[in-house]
Amino acid sequence: MESTALRVGAVKRAVTCYHRPVVRQAGHFMQRRAFASSTTTEDSFDAAEPIHFSSDRNQFSKRSTSVEAPQHRGRIDLARLRVVPHSPSYFTSAPQYTDDLLHLSALLRRHHLLPVLPPGQAPRVAWKTIDQYKTETAEPVRVKEYSAILTLLKRLNYIHPSLLPAEVLETLQKYKRDVQPHLNQAKPILVDEYGCARAVGRRKSSNVRVTVVEGDGQCMINGRSLTNYFGRLHDRESALWALKSTERLDKYNVWAVASGGGTTGQAEAMTLGVAKALMAHEPALKPALRRAGCVARDPRRVERKKPGKLKARKMPAWVKR
Amino acid sequence: MSSPLCLRCLRRSLQPLDHHAASVQRAAFSTTPALGALPPKKKGAANTKPTMRGGSSLKLTKNTRVASGRPPAPGERKALRKRVVLSNTNAIEVRHLQDLTKDLCKDVSALTEAHGKVVGLENETVDAMRALEAFKATQGWNLFRRPAVLVRKETIEMAETLHDAQSKKKTVSKVLYGSRGSGKSVLQLQAMALAQQRGWIVLHFPEAKELTIGHAAYEPVITENGTEYIQPGYTAHLLGNFARANKAVLSKLHLSQQHKLPIPIQPDITLDRFIELGANDPEIAWPIWSAMMIELTAPSKSDKGLQRPPLFVGLDGLDHIMRDSAYLDMDAKPVHAHSLTLVRDFVGLLSGSTKLPNGGMVVAAVSESNRARAPTLDYCLETNSGESKPLWDPYMPQDDRVISAFKNVPVQLINGLSKDEARGIMEYYAQSGMLRSTVTDLLVSETWTLAGNGLIGEVERGSVRMRM
Structure with a gap:
């Protein structure tokens, strides 16, 4: 019985952490257990507040940007003070990535009924490269994982611009590269007054x-x-x-x-x-x-020479010893 | 007078003469031919088959040259390279091809009507031009059934000039220059053909390069200009060409004056026999040449006395004679090309210092393929063309002899064909079966553009040579 209660409590704890970020200093809970040990052991700690699930199915996609002010009920019971991670993804290998993925999928779930542009007509966007993303998040993200994010981004980008919700726009902005080469319009060549x-x-x-x-x-x-x-x-x-x-x-x-x-x-x-x-x-x-093959610029250049090779690819002659 | 030893050959002649002696060892001081038996063959490595891994150098089968058949005899390759083929039996004979007849040559208005058309050369013209070496191996004569030329604007101008020179008995000189493949040499050939058909005497230096690159034997002579150099062998060669090309005219002319000659000459010998004497013997070629020039430039009498036809003189590759030649003088300094007597005579005619009292024309063409570097010539061409006044680099010495030779010489820039002329020649290609596509305006103007605004050599290359 004790173990079951513990298990139930643990699950709830994980969900709670998502809503109440950083540190919950005090609260009431049925189980009076300390998850993080404190330096002083003379006082007992209260458990975190109970979780209140709402009927909103997108409740998990909302992000609380500011730390909710903890409700102090009386004196802070340091014995029950627990350090709880901000996100339940904390225990994954790439928490930021997981958060981003969940957030994007929630966004898409919320807005997937909005009208979209015909295929191929979405505004061209240069998304951040995987390297840029990895540098920003400082997390080991694999190509496959990042491509899942890109798929979601591309789908969101297809939403008709006139109906694009502000939150989607804001989110997409986060994933765009600082310099958007596709916004550069080639200067049209015109025939001047001399023909x-x-x-x-x-x-x-x-x-x-x-x-x-x-x-x-x-x-x-x-x-x-x-x-x-x-x-x-x-x-x-x-x-x-x-x-x-x-x-x-x-x-x-x-x-x-x-x-x-x-x-x-x-x-x-x-x-x-x-x-x-x-x-x-x-x-x-x-x-x-x-x-006739006259329009596209042929981008090929001389391949650079590499160390250990005579030319770009030519290997030195094989010599027996 | 003439040095027994050619200076150029001096170094070569100091080499030991008996090369064959290398095979048989003998004492260095002995003059006796070696009669001993051949040294015994070395035993061992030389006779045994080389082992698989022997030797220090890499030997591949592809490195060994396999001698197949007989090696070409000396001069054979050059003869093949210089061979002029004037006919292509696989080409279709163009029907209704007008010939460059005597009447057409004398009637400028008839020639004007043939503007933009191709006219065939008559057999005797072809023989004369061949004798003068006016046809060149690079000119594409071997693509068509018989030699034929396009009547272009410059041809008609040339015919008018010839007519003028003959009727007014004046000397006209002209230097043709222009891009490579613009038809300078062929225009010169056309002028020669016109002159020949008009009954002129035609003298032609087919390659000025051969005069100056030092391949012909030379010897110094003292003249009033100082030391000059004669080229006996080449003079004889030119005399032979000249006699063969102009036999019909020269056989009717007789020697009119007494000349100082090393051999006794029959006093009223015909000029062709006289010139053949020089052609057959290089020793007397130069005196004969000098006498010939005096005879040809002798003024005709108005009554029934001496009659001399007008003279046409041509030279191809003018750039080679407007600079130092490859010959060396006694001090091993380069000889200026104008110090060669043959060149001197030509330059005298070109610059007008030697008059042609019976009328005549001197036409020199600059060669653009294998162009010799002659900065003074470039300067003179640009100055005389009147388009601009070029600046001369003050740090570079100017060739005064070239400047003075070019004082009053008109120059003519040869450009590409007009589109109508290009159409005429391309229709001829099509009628000869050498151009398979239909000659349309589009094809003509495309070819014209790709040929650098209608350079005739490039038109031929673009429509016939590269489209087989």
């Missing part, structure tokens, strides 16, 4: 600044003719591939200033620059240009 569209193309370590203007198919690079600058026919074609693939080679003139990198890199950087400038003249060409 020129200017754009920059990059590839490897080459930069090419391109000016495209309506004309009859002339091209000049760094003040030199196309043949003079690019000896290979292949390079010439790739430099003007955006115009050639869309059959616009005889309708525009191109000036370019190329710097950095090698011949092929400059030629392919020019492809991108010409495509971007051409899209300023004719935005409808974008799908055609994408199919």
Whole structure:
């Protein structure tokens, strides 16, 4: 009988701690037991207050931000003073994580009936990386665990912005990275009053600044003719591939200033620059240009050399002793 | 006079001459040929098969060169490289191809009508041009059934200039320059073909590089300008080309003056036989050349006396003769190219210091492939083109001889074709079966753009060579 009562008491204690944070100095409870030993043993301690469960099913998702003032009923009975953890997750390996997960799932449970945006149209958000999260919480969080949080965050992010509750917004804000790259809007390339569209193309370590203007198919690079600058026919074609693939080679003139990198890199950087400038003249060409492979920037660079290797990956020759 | 020992060969000649002696050991002081038996073969390692792990160096099977067949004979590779093929039997013969006939050459307005079209070269023109080495292996003659050229704007201008020079008996000189593949050498060939069809005498230096890179034998002569250098072998070679190319005209002309020559000459010998004498013997090539230049530049009489046709002189690769040559003088200093007598004669004609009293034209083309560094020439070209006044680096010495040679020489920048001309040549490619796609405006202008605004060499490369 005694053990059962003890067990029941323990369970209740765990739940209580969630509601009454930090330290409960005194209170009445049926069991008069000290969970934490005190330095002085002359006085007896009261147990924590009894728990009052409400009918609110989301009661556990609410977080009490301020420490409730303990009700002093008479004199503090130091013998019954107990140190109780703030959160029941205290006894898990990652209490903060567990709290966050529970909080997010409670939020979702509360708001999952709100209308959501169509798939793929949620505002793009850069969430904190797992490393950032681990640093903040100072807890060992695994990738799988963090992805559970991310799943919840992404679902909450789908709630229609006009109906997004303030608490969700506040919570989501906590998980966003400080710098949101997706908020950076690319400056649109416009055709200026002289009919020129200017754009920059990059590839490897080459930069090419391109000016495209309506004309009859002339091209000049760094003040030199196309043949003079690019000896290979292949390079010439790739430099003007955006115009050639869309059959616009005889309708525009191109000036370019190329710097950095090698011949092929400059030629392919020019492809991108010409495509971007051409899209300023004719935005409808974008799908055609994408199919021709002129729109995406090729992000590949030279792979760095590693210690112990001759090049990035090349191993020194094997020598027998 | 001439040194018996070539200075360039001096170092080589100091090497021991008997290389074969290395096989047989003999005393260094002895002049007697060794008659002893060959030394006995070393026993052991040399004869035994090498073991699997022997040797200190890595031996792979791919390192060993397998000699297959006969090695090429001396000069064979060069001959193959320089071989000019003027016909492609697999190409379709273009029907209704107009020929560059004598009438067409003399009638500038008819030639103007053929602007933007391709005209074939007649057989005798082809023979003459081949004799003058005006066709080059890199020019793509081997892609088509027979040699044909595009009548471009510059061709018509050239025909007008020739007509002018002949009718007014004046000397016109011109230097052609422009990007690589812009058709400078072929324009020169067209000018030569026009001149040849008009009955002119055509003299051509096919590669100025060969005059100055020091591969031809040379010897000094004392002239009024100081020491100059003659190139007997190359002069003989040029005389041979010249005689073969102009046989029809030269066989009707006779020697008119007495010349100081090392051999007795029949007094009224025809010029072609006279020149052949020099072509056959390098020893007398230079005196013959000098006499020939005097004969060709002798003024015609207005009545029935001496008659001389106009003279066309061409030179390709002008940059090589506007700088120091690779020859060395007695003090082992480089010889300026203008001190070579052949070059001196050409430069005299180009600069106008030697007059052509019967009218004529001197056309030099700058070569852009294998361009020799000649900063003064660049400066002169830019100055004479009149587009801008270039600045000369004050710390760099200027070549005064080049500056004075270029004083009054007009220069012409050769640019790309117009789109109509490009269309004409591409239609010819298509009719020859060398260009498979249909010649549309789009294709023409795409090719035109990718060929650097219609450089004809690049048009050919982009539509015929790279699209097989």
